[in-house]
Amino acid sequence: MTGTAHTPAAPSVPHAPPTPPAQHVVVIGQGHVGLPLALRAAEAGFTVTGVDTDEQRVKRLTAGDPYVGDVPAERLAAALDSGRYRASADYADAEGFDICVITVPVPVRDGVPDRGGIEAAGRAVAPYLRPGAVVVLESTTAPGTTEELLAPLLEETSGLAAGSGFHLGYSPERTDPGNARWTLETTPKVVSGVNVRSLLAVDAFYSRVVRHTVPVSSPRTAELTKIVEDTFRQVNIALVNELATVTGPLGADIREAIEAAATKPYGFLPFQPGPGVGGHRLPVARGELRFAALADEVNGAMPGRVADRVTAGLAARGTAVDGSRVLLLGLAYKRNSGDLRESPALAVAAELTARGARVRAVEPHADPARLPADLLCVELTYQEAAAADVVVVATDHDVFDYPMLARAAPYVFDTRDRCRGGSVERL
Ligand SMILES: NC(=O)c1ccc[n+]([C@@H]2O[C@H](COP(=O)([O-])OP(=O)(O)OC[C@H]3O[C@@H](n4cnc5c(N)ncnc54)[C@H](O)[C@@H]3O)[C@@H](O)[C@H]2O)c1
Structure with a gap:
């Protein structure tokens, strides 16, 4: 064998695995909850489609106009420019989704919560549900909605079972408009799944979007967590409004009293009186929660x-x-x-x-x-x-x-x- 000049081979580098395509997230409803979530997911590296049935809203988003007070135009522009976010009024753009988050409203009409939006969104997205995909409900709603309303209609259309064929869970939203410190990313997020596998899948998504997740044992508990938080706020505001109304004519200063009470280092949280509450109404039927009904009356x-x-x-x-x-x-x-x-x-x-x-x-x-x-x-x-x-x-x-x-x-x-x-x- 004649020797040949041998150039030392470059050290062999194992082939880097091909980068997997970014997961496709669909956020249904591009309002106060859905739009910030969609943009945050795009920033976290997902490819995001924000679906909204309001065509005007979709046009505005596509033109770079965010219309939700807390979302700066620059943030929407960056998401659009990155190619990782687009808005659409067509559910067909949910095709091939990996994760779908439903953020449509549950309006309360004449004291009765209307879950029609959740049903409509579930039915519209179900044809695009594939094995292994994740669906999460974020709308504030009565305990049981994820398992009793959403699961059956997704299962019926897709032929897949919740918890094994696809993953299903609930995660309540904690938006505090105008709060610069506690944003979507910094506020701990309660997550749940219909079983442990679903919980892990739901948690894996949110762990990339927010800093801390708080897993709970079931969607019912997660749904109830939101009711606990909202009732707590409304009842406490009603309490100080009532105290202000009753004690005002006595010449007592309710705000000074609350400030003084707040020096108690345990067991007290200060709430301030004001002209009412506002925001979404609790999605519970009138009369179901007497405390909430009374708070509603006082605040109203x-x-x-x-x-x-x-x-x-x-x-x-x-x-x-x-x-x-x-x-x-x-x-x-x-x-x-x-x-x-x-x-x-x-x-x-x-x-x-x-x-x-x-x-x-x-x-x-x-x-x-x-x-x-x-x-x-x-x-x-x-x-x-x-x-x-x-x-x-x-x-x-x-x-x-x-x-x-x-x-x-x-x-x-x-x-x-x-x-x-x-x-x-x-x-
Ligand atoms: N805004 C808040 O501060 C807040 C806080 C916590 C929880 N929530 C809950 O989150 C949910 C959404 O609230 P929001 O404030 O984002 O409402 P929103 O009115 O700001 O936005 C909802 C969007 O959903 C769209 N929509 C309605 N039905 C649809 C459907 N079937 N398919 C696609 N899009 C649809 C509407 O066009 C609208 O753009 C509610 O259940 C609410 O109780 C809101």
Whole structure:
């Protein structure tokens, strides 16, 4: 064998395994819950389709207009540019999905929760359900919905069994609009599955999207967790609203009392009185939870109480509410959010309008397309505040100039305790 010049071979490198294609996530409903989730999943490396039956919304998303107050346009633009996010009004784009999250609303009409949206979404996505895929429900709903309503209709259409043919679970949403610290990513997420395999699959998805997951034993427990959280909030707000209403005439300061009570290092959480609650209603039938019903009644009476106090305050200043000019600040139900759903501020506007007041409103965070057509919306300026007979602070957005208000307005009625000054009266 003649020797041949031998160039030392390059060290052999094992072939890198081909990168698996990104998993396809479908998020049904591109609203306050679904859109942030879809964008977060795209940021985490999934290929995401946001399905929404509202074609206008899909058009706006495709054009880079996020319409949900908490989602900056730059974030949507980055997701669209990455090629990992698209919006669609066509369920056929769910074809081949690996993970599907349902975030459609459960409206409460005449005290009865309507789960038709969950049913519609389940039926529409079922034809695209493949073996091994994961379906998660996030809509706030009564315990049992995932297993009793969603599972059978997915099974019927797909011919696959929940828990073995495909994975199924529930994970409640904890969105706090306007909260910069506790975002979708930083807030612990409760997860569940119809069995251990489903729980692991659901957990594997959310573990890539949020920092901490909190597995619980069943979808029923996860559904109940959300009811516990929402009832807790509504009952506690009702409690301080009731205390404020009863103790106000006695000259006692409820806010100072709450602040003092909050120094107790255990067993107390401070909630503040205000014009009501807002946000989604609890998806439980009227009368099922007496505490929730009572809280609803107490909180629901607050806009009327605010209107009573404003009427009395105007009268004390020699102005009749009928014909008065009211500047109402904040229409959203929560500070720094543009979410108008069930907002008590809208109820305050309606109460005052019914008494003959000419209400002008300021809401910088809401989607202009969603502002009530029958309410004149203006910018907050010194002149607007000065021209009003009363400025009512309904929602205390940080962008409002409170010291200016107190200087400009002859009378400020503050339901949120943000203003100081001689012309200011607090709820
Ligand atoms: N917004 C919150 O702060 C919040 C917090 C916790 C839980 N939730 C719960 O999350 C769920 C969704 O709430 P949201 O605030 O995102 O509602 P949303 O109204 O902001 O958005 C819902 C979206 O779903 C779309 N939609 C309705 N039916 C559909 C269907 N069949 N198929 C596809 N799209 C459909 C609507 O067009 C809308 O864009 C509700 O059950 C709610 O109780 C909301």
